[in-house]
Amino acid sequence: MQESDSPKLYNVAIVGATGVVGQQLLRILTTRSFPLGNLTLFASRRSAGKKITFGETEIEVEEIGPRSFRGVDLVFISATDEISRSVGQAAAKAGAVVIDDSGVWRMEANVPLVVPEVNPGDVAHHEGILAIPNCATTPIVMALWPLHKVNPVKRVVVATYQSVSGTGRAAVKELAEQTRRVLQNQRAAPHVYPHQIANNVLPEIGSFKDDGYTSEEWKVAVETRKIMHEPELAISATCVRVPVYVGHCAAVHAEFTSPMDAERAQALLLEAPGITVQDDTSISLYPQPKTSAGRDEVFVGRIRQDSSHPNGLVFWAVCDNLRKGAALNALQIAEEMISQGVI
Amino acid sequence: MQESDSPKLYNVAIVGATGVVGQQLLRILTTRSFPLGNLTLFASRRSAGKKITFGETEIEVEEIGPRSFRGVDLVFISATDEISRSVGQAAAKAGAVVIDDSGVWRMEANVPLVVPEVNPGDVAHHEGILAIPNCATTPIVMALWPLHKVNPVKRVVVATYQSVSGTGRAAVKELAEQTRRVLQNQRAAPHVYPHQIANNVLPEIGSFKDDGYTSEEWKVAVETRKIMHEPELAISATCVRVPVYVGHCAAVHAEFTSPMDAERAQALLLEAPGITVQDDTSISLYPQPKTSAGRDEVFVGRIRQDSSHPNGLVFWAVCDNLRKGAALNALQIAEEMISQGVI
Numbered sequence: 193m194q195e196s197d198s199p200k201l202y203n204v205a206i207v208g209a210t211g212v213v214g215q216q217l218l219r220i221l222t223t224r225s226f227p228l229g230n231l232t233l234f235a236s237r238r239s240a241g242k243k244i245t246f247g248e249t250e251i252e253v254e255e256i257g258p259r260s261f262r263g264v265d266l267v268f269i270s271a272t273d274e275i276s277r278s279v280g281q282a283a284a285k286a287g288a289v290v291i292d293d294s295g296v297w298r299m300e301a302n303v304p305l306v307v308p309e310v311n312p313g314d315v316a317h318h319e320g321i322l323a324i325p326n327c328a329t330t331p332i333v334m335a336l337w338p339l340h341k342v343n344p345v346k347r348v349v350v351a352t353y354q355s356v357s358g359t360g361r362a363a364v365k366e367l368a369e370q371t372r373r374v375l376q377n378q379r380a381a382p383h384v385y386p387h388q389i390a391n392n393v394l395p396e397i398g399s400f401k402d403d404g405y406t407s408e409e410w411k412v413a414v415e416t417r418k419i420m421h422e423p424e425l426a427i428s429a430t431c432v433r434v435p436v437y438v439g440h441c442a443a444v445h446a447e448f449t450s451p452m453d454a455e456r457a458q459a460l461l462l463e464a465p466g467i468t469v470q471d472d473t474s475i476s477l478y479p480q481p482k483t484s485a486g487r488d489e490v491f492v493g494r495i496r497q498d499s500s501h502p503n504g505l506v507f508w509a510v511c512d513n514l515r516k517g518a519a520l521n522a523l524q525i526a527e528e529m530i531s532q533g534v535i
Numbered sequence: 536m537q538e539s540d541s542p543k544l545y546n547v548a549i550v551g552a553t554g555v556v557g558q559q560l561l562r563i564l565t566t567r568s569f570p571l572g573n574l575t576l577f578a579s580r581r582s583a584g585k586k587i588t589f590g591e592t593e594i595e596v597e598e599i600g601p602r603s604f605r606g607v608d609l610v611f612i613s614a615t616d617e618i619s620r621s622v623g624q625a626a627a628k629a630g631a632v633v634i635d636d637s638g639v640w641r642m643e644a645n646v647p648l649v650v651p652e653v654n655p656g657d658v659a660h661h662e663g664i665l666a667i668p669n670c671a672t673t674p675i676v677m678a679l680w681p682l683h684k685v686n687p688v689k690r691v692v693v694a695t696y697q698s699v700s701g702t703g704r705a706a707v708k709e710l711a712e713q714t715r716r717v718l719q720n721q722r723a724a725p726h727v728y729p730h731q732i733a734n735n736v737l738p739e740i741g742s743f744k745d746d747g748y749t750s751e752e753w754k755v756a757v758e759t760r761k762i763m764h765e766p767e768l769a770i771s772a773t774c775v776r777v778p779v780y781v782g783h784c785a786a787v788h789a790e791f792t793s794p795m796d797a798e799r800a801q802a803l804l805l806e807a808p809g810i811t812v813q814d815d816t817s818i819s820l821y822p823q824p825k826t827s828a829g830r831d832e833v834f835v836g837r838i839r840q841d842s843s844h845p846n847g848l849v850f851w852a853v854c855d856n857l858r859k860g861a862a863l864n865a866l867q868i869a870e871e872m873i874s875q876g877v878i
Contacts, residue, residue, distance in 0.1 A: 353777070387826075392824055393696045393784050393824055395851045396819055430851065445771055473743035481735055500690050506773060508773065
């Protein structure tokens with residue numbers, strides 16, 4: 193392979209640089225050979241002026257202004273929906289390509305929603321804004337895709353076990369503080385969540401819709417359909433918050449077009465990029481949040497034929513919701529665009 | 536109603552009186568008008584001699600001997616499988632009626648497996664031993680039954696969120712100890728479970744079978760079929776341990792013979808004995824382990840039509856695994872037998 197004399201470097205801005213996903217993105221950026229030019233970090237007024245270590249340099253966090261995105265090639269946003277809406281449009285207008293982590297843009301027809309291992313071709317059709325899926329969607333779609341390619345999936349029933357870092361830094365703090373109080377038999381008042389999350393389980397993520405599903409459950413369904421280009425795929429989810437810091441799990445019960453043998457499924461998943469199969473019940477080897485935190489892959493285990501359906505398969509998928517569920521997937525989209533020459 | 540001059544009192548023995556279920560049984564016994572005669576408490580050699588407060592008396596815990604069940608009418612066992620096997624048979628031979636909490640007897644043809652709200656008639660067919668279901672089965676079968684009676688259920692896909700008290704006292708201690716260590720950034724070595732349970736999630740309950748399901752997942756299926764007298768009912772479960780002290784939850788996706796409207800399902804559940812509907816998403820009202828612990832009912836919420844199946848219904852069921860999941864159900868079986876005159 194010949195190297196170009198002056199490979200293009202990309203000026204990058206991170207909006208939400210002090211958040212849990214922004215911090216993870218900075219960490220991952222230092223470990224990959226990303227062709228990084230200038231790096232600008234944005235956060236809310238409260239965090240402006242704060243200095244963040246990046247590799248061997250220190251970068252001061254700035255507040256977003258009207259000229260913030262001049263000369264910026266690539267903007268990663270992981271902040272609030274409001275910021276994704278306003279900054280996303282402004283940055284795209286200024287000529288940057290935006291890769292957004294919110295639910296604001298995902299379902300827009302002209303916004304590619306991408307998991308590079310599943311639908312890399314979609315990055316080419318962007319009009320300035322691309323989106324990454326919700327962190328609960330990613331492990332499900334990553335595990336379904338290699339199976340779907342050889343035996344189309346017809347229906348998916350999923351129950352999730354989602355960690356508090358999916359909500360953000362305040363929720364991580366709340367879990368730790370409440371856990372301390374529960375151990376001391378003290379009242380653990382909720383602030384971020386409607387009820388105590390320490391040593392409890394809450395079947396509420398996002399907001400409730402008229403049909404009784406939550407916005408999170410709705411996202412799992414519509415995003416999976418969009419990423420897999422299967423608008424008719426039947427999906428029903430129950431999304432649940434559990435007292436775990438990092439790592440989202442999903443118990444997936446899927447129905448395929450024809451019977452799906454567990455060994456064949458395992459073989460397909462073993463070959464799939466970005467997936468690590470952890471499935472040896474004789475030594476209690478299966479994916480866990482604890483062992484997935486800080487790792488890049490989606491882990492799949494407990495693969496078995498569904499005893500309740502002739503074409504059914506059951507499995508358990510886990511990933512670090514801040515990495516493959518968010519920051520890593522965003523960076524991989526950028527890398528895919530560079531490799532396809534569409535940025 | 537006329538009272539008999541000398542209502543029959545029942546001499547009761549509790550095997551496993553110092554365990555989490557035994558303790559709960561003692562607590563519940565003091566709150567119900569059970570026609571209690573003598574009460575004998577048994578536990579392992581380690582606990583023998585220990586004094587347990589019951590109401591206003593103190594009872595010394597005994598070790599089981601060859602004559603332990605002389606004159607005993609009713610024996611509740613919640614100990615190990617080995618004890619259920621040996622003591623169950625011995626006590627029944629001695630003429631007592633045994634109500635057992637283990638998995639040893641449940642699927643025997645001559646052992647009624649009973650949830651009194653569902654199959655009270657089955658108590659009449661006992662031959663000395665009756666069984667209560669596994670604590671994960673009870674909330675599922677309790678919530679399905681009122682719906683099944685008017686619109687037969689065809690298939691159930693369930694994912695559980697089970698608390699550590701289902702394992703026993705050592706697991707409760709392990710969760711507390713590990714949680715303390717995690718808060719201090721110390722290693723939290725596992726003893727009771729194969730991996731850390733504090734701030735983690737383990738998709739392993741019981742032992743693994745050849746088909747990839749665990750014994751717990753298998754129990755949910757076969758016990759539900761037996762209790763509902765529906766040997767062909769299709770059920771697939773994923774059973775998961777979560778870092779919660781008391782309270783088992785289940786995300787249930789059920790398919791019925793014909794469409795099942797969410798409002799109709801809610802109305803049926805509102806009328807069902809032993810069930811409390813907690814389902815007002817506008818105020819984040821739904822069942823939680825925290826709010827179910829110490830309560831007698833099975834709580835059901837998040838009732839909605841399944842968007843992935845024309846005859847599907849989704850709901851979330853929670854109960855105190857030590858009460859309706861174990862001790863209370865056992866006592867209710869005894870009360871049902873007394874009321875039917877079959878003891």
